[in-house]
Amino acid sequence: MSSARYLEISKMGKTFPTDTGGFEALRDVQLTIQQGEFISLIGHSGCGKSTVLNIVAGLEQASVGGVILEGKHINEPGPDRAVVFQHHALMPWLTVYENVELAVAQVFRGSKSAAEMREWILHNLNLVGMGHAADKAPHEISGGMKQRVGIARCLAMEPKVVLMDEPFGALDALTRAKLQDSVMAIQAELKNTIIMITHDVDEAVLLSDRIVMMTTGPAATIGEIVEVKLPRPRDRLALAEDQQYNHCRHQVLEFLYSSDDDNSEELEPSATIESVQTAVDVSTDDTVIKNSSNQAA
């Protein structure tokens, strides 16, 4: 399997049934993701980011087109596409350990012995720095710690793709920074393929290989993709002064604000891309890829 077309979202559309005939949330979403890539999805609230993620997870079905992972069409959820939820989604009646165990016991049933499972659970808890709290109940640990456990549970399934829906959205800035560093370190080690939804431009630039920006709905689609070619490992303090970093940041901000204007004037999506592309005609390593050129690639 070539890693260039590891995960493919092809011509995907989603229409939600409503009382007034149906609401077209997504139209013609097209994206190809390589193995080991870190992708951020960014866009205005309600544009359909969660919907894209849920379809990749298999929690929802696409109305048109679909998602192909390693050559296989996706139509149901599974542990190969583990999800980190915005609000941790830990079972409050299980301890930290048992929460991870619930997933591990199911995914590795028959392939790991009880002792191996135990070791694997603790290994993953240690990976996110939560080994010490294994026997605590979720209500006894902080929000950031819960999110760490959610990440541990996700990683413990050894997913092909990690899907994160605003994983740090509910956390304070300091905790968020720490968790971002943890995620970067883990990804450097495990080389996971990650799709993350975020509202935080800095977070997107710091973590991603590519930032996928979505137009405002209805019938939302991918507006632009910014490639972040900053070398890894990345250091948030050093990057604050980095020209390339700030350029990427600027590109994302510009897209978000200009698409805000488009929304009020109801312009054609192609017009958006044109105008942005002329604006970003600066000589840098970063490339703004038009939606159409991405399809051709």
Next chain:
Amino acid sequence: MSVTTADSSSAGTASPVASSKSRIGDFVAAKLFFPTFGILLFLAFWQIVAANIVTSLGAFPGPAEVWTQSKNLVVEHQEQRAKAEAFYERQEKRNAARLEKDPDAPVKIRSYTGKPTFFDQIFTSLYTVAFGFVIATAIAVPLGILCGLSESAYQAINLIIQVFKPVSPLAWLPLVTMVVSAMYVSDSPMFEKSFLNSGLTVALCCLWPTLINTTVGVAGVDRDLVNVSRVIKLGSITHVRKVVLPSSVPLIFTGLRLSLATGWMVLIAAEMLAQNPGLGKFIWDEFQNGSSNSLGRIMAAVITIGLLGFALDQLMLRLQRWLSWDKQAVVR
């Protein structure tokens, strides 16, 4: 800074004592004083009202009269027990004597058939309601889980629930009676027919609150948690055990408590109507008796029914606290 700490520490010797005293004071007020006050007020009111009501069976019983009758009920019960014991003792002696004369003599053991006392009736009512409640729970909880999990199961059954729920269980009583006498024919019956009649009638009315609350509880499991379960691909039994049941325990128990309370009310009515043994029959018999003591004895039964209903509810609460994962939750 040091001055302030010195200040507060000197005051500190007095203030914690004072605050803990006032906390005990609050507790006494909340748990002892006001309830006692309320009960005394009620008794006084009852006494005054009772003295002003005269029935064909004499004055309406006040608290004192009811207390006397309650003691009588205890005495009657003890007398009956003594009689029964004496009866069995005599029988045993007779049998022993007979066996001594002739070791092959057939030994007959007959059971004592005295009139059931007030306490016998209490016991009958309690196990009848337990029987009906257990049957209803065994049906309603699994069915509720099914309806909560599957929209189609819910749609299939919803209308039936809505139609049968408002039916007074007493309307079922004649049907249950006829069906039981037709179907339950056995030479050595495990249960009395009257027991089955009352028990099944109770079960019919215990079904609905549990069924509805379980359905709502199961359907209302947090979407994220359900999605976690779907991503992990938990099997349906593990899903129910690890995700659905723990999160719907509070609502299931709300249903169970409502069921038990209704079941208890219905049972008394069913026993009165069908002349089935139990507290309801006790009340009806006293009413038919029409002695000057009857009203006092009925009132004693009424209070007993209330206290037992309360005790049953407390029992369910204990059970809920014991089963629930959330020990912090305030359960009322």
